Amino acid sequence: MVFSSHVFLIYFLPAFLLAYFLTPSRWRNITLLLASVLFYSWGAPDFILVLLGSTVANFYLVKAMCHARKLGVKKLFCALAILLSLGLLAYFKYANFFVDNLNSVLASLGLGTLSWTKVLLPIGISFFSFQSVTYVLDTYRGINAPMRRLTDYVVYIIMFPQLIAGPIVRYTDIADQITSRRRLRWGECLQGFYRFVIGLSKKVLVADVLGRAVDVILGGDIASLDTGTAWITIMAYTMQLYFDFSGYSDMAIGLGRIMGFRFPENFNNPYISRSITEFWRRWHITLGTFMRNYLYIPLGGNRKGRGRTYFNLWLVFLLSGLWHGASWNFVLWGAYHGLFLVIERLLGVGGRTVDFRSPVLRSLAAVGGTLYTFVVAMVGWALFRIDDLSLCWQFVSRLFAFDFSGFALLQQHQFYAILAVSLAFAFLAAFPWGRKLQQWTFYTRFTPLQHIPVWLVAVFLLFFALGALTASDFSPFIYFRF
Amino acid sequence: MNLKNITRFVPSTLCLLTVALMLLVSLQSIRLVVPVQPLYGTFDDPVKPQLSYTDFCSGVWQAQVDKYLRQTHGFREPAIRLYNQYQWSLFGQSPVPQVVLGRNQYLFEPYVVEDYYESRMYKYTNSPEELLRRFDIESQRLAKIQAILAQYGTHLFVVCWPSKDHIYPQYLPSRGNLTRPKGPTAIDNYPPLFAQYGIPCINYCSYIEQRRDSLPYYFFPQMGTHWSTIAATYAFDSVMRYMRQNTSCLIPQVVLGNPYSDYTRYPDADLSQMMNLIRLPHPRREQYVDVHLAPGQSAIPRSQRPGLIVIGDSFFKNINLAFPLDSLFRYCHYWYYNSTIHYDSLYDNTNQIDLVAQLLDADIVMLAYCSGQLYDLGVNTLQSARNFTTQALVQLCFDTDRIQQTIDDICSRIRSDQSWFERLQRKAEQQSRTIDEVVVDDAEYLLFTQPEEFFPELALPGIPTSRSSRIANAIHQ
Structure with missing residues (x-):
């Protein structure tokens, strides 16, 4: 089930909210647990037992780890728990990829290929595996005590708002909220509802509109694309991805807030970044945090010399790419970003703005940095979107072909208007007044009377987004039968 | 109670109201609570998903449920209207693919725009020669039907009406993405072929095109796809004059009043x-x-008036609205291009009729298409994907036994071709039908797409000499 589906919006969400509000505080985790099991079973019924089984096993492995007195035994249980989480991820997500590539190599050597039944990918496995890892490691490091009750742990892993697409919530960030979050506060619930509606609108009214045009162009003959269309397409995809993913995160954060959770932010205006290094501090923040805390630092981070630092950085991004999908285009995408991070670090510009004395030069440098980051990110998204590498190369070469004949994206007023609006919102925070507006929208604690107009707008937007979802395939016949 | 006390309850009230509104949407989807105005147009009937273990495990059932909800949820109608209005008012674009916005808020159907820019060919083929060959074969088949029917006293003729693009090209949207090389159009090629093969044809397109600037009325409404009712009235008045002059039928005279604005x-x-x-x-x-x-x-008397069969597109609907057809003809059956029959009290689908008997019982058979639909002359009139021309020609010329024998032969051919048969087995599974049904369907499709391949008599020049014994039966009845 996804948040922007009719089943979720029309039946699941209202029924869940009603049940959740009517449940006494101490039983709310049980309501949330049952709803999450239903939510996951709807989308992937075959895998609910895998999810629950691995979660229960992990809980007891960590419990055993904490009870172990010898460090060796502790480490063993820790390794087993991590192996379980990452092993499942490796098997379900990467086994097909590995066997396909192995077979290609074997075939090219003239040897027989392995017979293999394709493994289906359980939805959300990349997210809940990483959350399990944070639980194991945060507990192992003594940052937090382990959960006492199994139900609380299962809620942490499978609670439906962040189960499928994050944010990746570190155990340490949410441990207290699971066991002892405050009673329902109506103002918070409303703020959560507003955030959910903003996310839904970003997904349905912006991302989906751009996505439809992008799919048409990239589903056609890429080799004959003109340069103008290619750039507009990749720009639209850049915006689609941002509004889709950040919209989903907003919905998750909003739903969490309705239930009394505070999930970490996942995006912070990534496209206003002035370097790729800064971009990764603003894009998918929870993944970046995970990679830094649980991979980069354990690898040695920047403590083992310059060469090792560059290697660590690049490896982390290579693996980040692979985490996004088991296919070579994602690996290349990760390597591409890692390469820019290493270059920026070599040049000493990563994350820092060159401090010119002249305000004009300062502004020019800022604009130049933002433009550079945006273009590098856009070209990178081509690798992310087009999984066939030869097609991807064709597309990237069309970007730089300087062929401006036969512009294909014509007469699409809504597409251009939405693209313009999305660009405006993506760069809004580059200006002080934009940051203020964003701050007000997301973080203002409205007074009771302020809630009334904001609520009216939110209800309208919710209904409007439902209209957009419903009208997406609305196609009546004029005189099919009269 | 002061204002502060009252405002304390605002957040909780709004929260509960939110849940209540969401539940109202759920409730409305189960049982209509708030009356809503139905949407205009015709839709595919939503299929209620049937739950099965395998479908649930594979996620098929869940996808079907979501689609079903999208098509049926309680506030679907106002939700769609709201979003459509947003697309129309804010972006000036049509919210449905069936409508294209032209200049001065003139609305068109996409096929009309394609036809004007001579790109409609690509719906059928990428080869202009292939399309022209198809036009030629269809014309030859129709000429043979016309000649056979004429022998038994049924007058067949073709009428071509202009589509909206022919009358108001100045309001068409720009060429847009229709950038492929121009192809042949049906209206440029069919009428000369009809003339060549001796099929009576009234081509209104060129006549109206010449006069469009001096017409004292709008030939097409700004917001409609079909010709205006007044244009349909004047046009059919002259068609009736043609019928009176070229047949011996007794068609009552009509009087047209003065035009008025409404x-x-x-x-x-x-x-x-x-x-x-x-x-x-x-x-x-x-x-x-x-x-x-x-x-x-x-x-x-009704018995002395002619029986009329109209085969064609929905342009005839306006004629039916304007004329008292029931008082002018013994009957006027309208075979629409989706196999439905209209204005017939006995049958509502062409698969229920005896084609030969119907054609011979009629005094006049009129094939009437607008220029944009002329490409599909006779297509789908008789069951899905089967042409009127091929099926009528085969049924007029050959006995049921021979047709059945040919279908059986093709079925055997299919069954002996392993890859073909396997493909049909997959198709039968997908459509939950028996393999026999699918094989017969394919055989019939093949026969009625290329009848000349199976009945060599039809490939010879001139009118076939063989006749179905059903003709004698029909005349006898």
Whole structure:
């Protein structure tokens, strides 16, 4: 089930909210647990037992780890728990990829290929595996005590708002909220509802509109694309991805807030970044945090010399790419970003703005940095979107072909208007007044009377987004039968 | 209670109201609580998903449920209207793919735009030669049908009406993405072929195109896809004159009143209604003319009036609205291009009829298409994907036994071709049908697509000499 589906919006969400509000505080985790099991079973019924089984096993492995007195035994249980989480991820997500590539190599050597039944990918496995890892490691490091009750742990892993697409919530960030979050506060619930509606609108009214045009162009003959269309397409995809993913995160954060959770932010205006290094501090923040805390630092981070630092950085991004999908285009995408991070670090510009004395030069440098980051990110998204590498190369070469004949994206007023609006919102925070507006929208604690107009707008937007979802395939016949 | 105390309850009230509103949407989807105005247009009937273990495990059932909900949820109609209005008002674009916005708020159907820019060919083939060959074969088949029917007293003729693009090209949207090389059009090629093969044809397109600037009325409504009711009235009046002159049929005379202006009536705003907006764009007033039987004409007994079969597109609907067809003809059956029959009290689908008997019982058979639909001359009139021309020709010339024998032969051929048969087995599984049904379907499709391949007599020049014994039966009855 996804948040922007009719089943979720029309039946699941209202029924869940009603049940959740009517449940006494101490039983709310049980309501949330049952709803999450239903939510996951709807989308992937075959895998609910895998999810629950691995979660229960992990809980007891960590419990055993904490009870172990010898460090060796502790480490063993820790390794087993991590192996379980990452092993499942490796098997379900990467086994097909590995066997396909192995077979290609074997075939090219003239040897027989392995017979293999394709493994289906359980939805959300990349997210809940990483959350399990944070639980194991945060507990192992003594940052937090382990959960006492199994139900609380299962809620942490499978609670439906962040189960499928994050944010990746570190155990340490949410441990207290699971066991002892405050009673329902109506103002918070409303703020959560507003955030959910903003996310839904970003997904349905912006991302989906751009996505439809992008799919048409990239589903056609890429080799004959003109340069103008290619750039507009990749720009639209850049915006689609941002509004889709950040919209989903907003919905998750909003739903969490309705239930009394505070999930970490996942995006912070990534496209206003002035370097790729800064971009990764603003894009998918929870993944970046995970990679830094649980991979980069354990690898040695920047403590083992310059060469090792560059290697660590690049490896982390290579693996980040692979985490996004088991296919070579994602690996290349990760390597591409890692390469820019290493270059920026070599040049000493990563994350820092060159401090010119002249305000004009300062502004020019800022604009130049933002433009550079945006273009590098856009070209990178081509690798992310087009999984066939030869097609991807064709597309990237069309970007730089300087062929401006036969512009294909014509007469699409809504597409251009939405693209313009999305660009405006993506760069809004580059200006002080934009940051203020964003701050007000997301973080203002409205007074009771302020809630009334904001609520009216939110209800309208919710209904409007439902209209957009419903009208997406609305196609009546004029005189099919009269 | 002071204001502060009251405002304390605002957040909780709003929260509960939110849940209540969401539950109302759920409730409305189960049982209609708030009355809603139905949407305009015809839709595929939503299929209620049937739950099965395998479908649930594979996620198929869940996807079907979501689709079903999208098509049926309680506030679907106002939700769609709201979003459509947003697309129309804010972006000036049509919210449905069936409607294209032209200049000056003139609305068109996409096929009309394609036809004007000579790109409609690509719906059928990428080869101009292939399309021209198809036009030629169809014309030859129709000529043979026309000649056979003429021997038994049924007059067959073709009428071509202009589509909206022919009358108002100045309001068409720009060429846009229709950038492929121009292909041949049906209206440029069919009428000369009809003339060459001796099929009577009235081509209104070129006549109206010449006069379009001096017409005292709008030939097409701004917001509709079909010709205006007044244009349909004048055009059919002259078609009736043709019928009186070229057949011996007794068709009562009619009198047309003076044109008058009125608010747009159904179906003159069918395209704007199709967009399902909250507020329809305001169309200009249209002209109308009333039709009455001439004094004394009602005395002609029904049995002496001709039976008329019209095969064609929905342009005929406006004629039916304007003319008292029931008083002019013994019957007027309208075979629409989706195999349905209209204005017939006995049958509502062409698969229920005895084609030969019907064609011979009629005095006049009129094939009437607008220029944009002329490509599909006779297509789908008789069951899905089967041409009127091929099926009528085969049934007029050959006995049922021989047709059945040919179908059986093709079925055997299919069964002996392993890859073909396996493909059909997969198709049968997908459509939950028996393999026998699918094989017969394919055989019939093949036969009625290329009848000349299976009945060599049809490939010879001139009219086939063989006749179905059903003709004698039909005449005898």
